[in-house]
Amino acid sequence: xxxxxxxxxxxxxxxxxxxxxxxxxxxxxxxxxxxxxxxxxxxxxxxxxxxxxxxxxxxxxxxxxxxxxxxxxxxxxxxxxxxxxxxxxxxxxxxxxxxxxxxxxxxxxxxxxxxxxxxxxxxxxxxxxxxxxxxxxxxxxxxxxxxxxxxxxxxxxxxxxxxxxxxxxxxxxxxxxxxxxxxxxxxxxxxxxxxxxxxxx
Numbered sequence: 001x002x003x004x005x006x007x008x009x010x011x012x013x014x015x016x017x018x019x020x021x022x023x024x025x026x027x028x029x030x031x032x033x034x035x036x037x038x039x040x041x042x043x044x045x046x047x048x049x050x051x052x053x054x055x056x057x058x059x060x061x062x063x064x065x066x067x068x069x070x071x072x073x074x075x076x077x078x079x080x081x082x083x084x085x086x087x088x089x090x091x092x093x094x095x096x097x098x099x100x101x102x103x104x105x106x107x108x109x110x111x112x113x114x115x116x117x118x119x120x121x122x123x124x125x126x127x128x129x130x131x132x133x134x135x136x137x138x139x140x141x142x143x144x145x146x147x148x149x150x151x152x153x154x155x156x157x158x159x160x161x162x163x164x165x166x167x168x169x170x171x172x173x174x175x176x177x178x179x180x181x182x183x184x185x186x187x188x189x190x191x192x193x194x195x196x197x198x199x200x201x
Contacts (some may be wrong), residue, residue, distance in 0.1 A: 015183050023179035025188060026085040028096060029058065031073035032122045033103060040106035040125070042093045044146075044180040046082060054154040056082065056134065064084045067103065069103060074150055078136045079120035083128035087176040087188040094197050119156040129163040129175035133151045146182075 018024075024044040031039045033124050045059035048102040054133075060071045067075075087094055092110050100109070107114045113126035117133045124131035133156035140149040165171040177189045 019182045019185075022181040024181075026093060026178045026180060026186075028083040028089070028093060028125055028128065029057075029070055029084050030081045030083060030106075030122050030125060031070050031079070032077060033073050034068070034076040034108040035103075035104040038074055038105050038107050038123060039103070040083075040096045040110060040112070041068070041070045042096050043070075049151065054151060055137070056132065056154060058082070058150045058152070059147045060150060062148055067138075071148065071150075073122075073134060075139070077121055079122055080082065080134050080136075080150075080152070081117055081120060081122045082132040082134060084130045084132075084175065085178045086127075086129055087178050087190070087192060087194075089127060089195060090178055090186065090194060093178070097199045099172070114134070115158075117156060124158055128160075129177070130157065130170055132158045133158070156179070 025046070027043050028040050029043050033039065033093055043058055043060070047057055049055045049057045060068060062068075062071065069082070092112065096106065096110055107123065114123035115126045117124050117131070120133045120135060124133070132154045133154035135155050136150060136152045138151045140151065142149055159170055163171050163175045165174070173189050175189070179187055179189070181187050184194055184195055184198050188194075
C-alpha cells in the first residue's frame with residue numbers, strides 16, 4: 001500500500017493538521033487577571049507531560065498586535081485551571097471563544113458557576129466534571145510559529161462526586177468528555193459527533 005507525501009499550502013494545512021493530531025481533549029481554561037477579572041477560553045492544544053510530579057503543557061498562540069487574555073493572565077499570575085469539557089457544555093465552549101472588546105467576567109457572561117480552587121487564585125468551573133489546578137514552571141517560545149508552550153505543574157485536582165468510578169478513579173465515559181477531531185468536528189467519549197463553529201485561530 002502506498003502513501004502520499006504532501007507539501008500543502010497554508011490553507012489546506014490548517015484543515016488537515018487538526019485531523020491528523022486527533023482526538024484532542026478540550027478544556028475550558030480559567031484564569032484571573034492581575035486586576036481580578038475572571039476569564040474563560042477554550043483550548044484543544046494541551047497534553048500531559050509528566051506524572052511525578054504531574055505536569056501538563058498547553059500551547060497558546062500569540063497575536064501579532066496583542067496577547068490573548070489567557071496568556072496575559074498566565075504571565076501575570078503564573079496560575080490557571082484546566083476544566084475538562086463535557087458534551088453538554090459544547091455550546092458554552094463556542095460562546096467562550098467569542099472575543100469581547102473589554103475584559104469582562106466570563107463566569108457571568110457564560111452563566112457558569114465559579115468555585116474557589118484550593119491552590120491557585122483562578123476559580124474552577126463547577127459544571128465541569130473535573131478541574132486541574134496548575135502553576136506555571138516555564139513558558140517556552142516555539143519558533144518559527146507564533147505559539148508558546150506553557151509548562152505547568154498540577155498542584156490540585158477537583159472531581160465531582162458523580163464522576164468517580166467504582167475503584168475511586170475518574171470516569172471519563174460517565175463525564176462524556178468532548179474531544180476535537182478536526183477544524184469544526186468534535187466527538188464525545190460516548191460516540192456522538194458534532195459540527196460546531198471554529199473556536200481557534
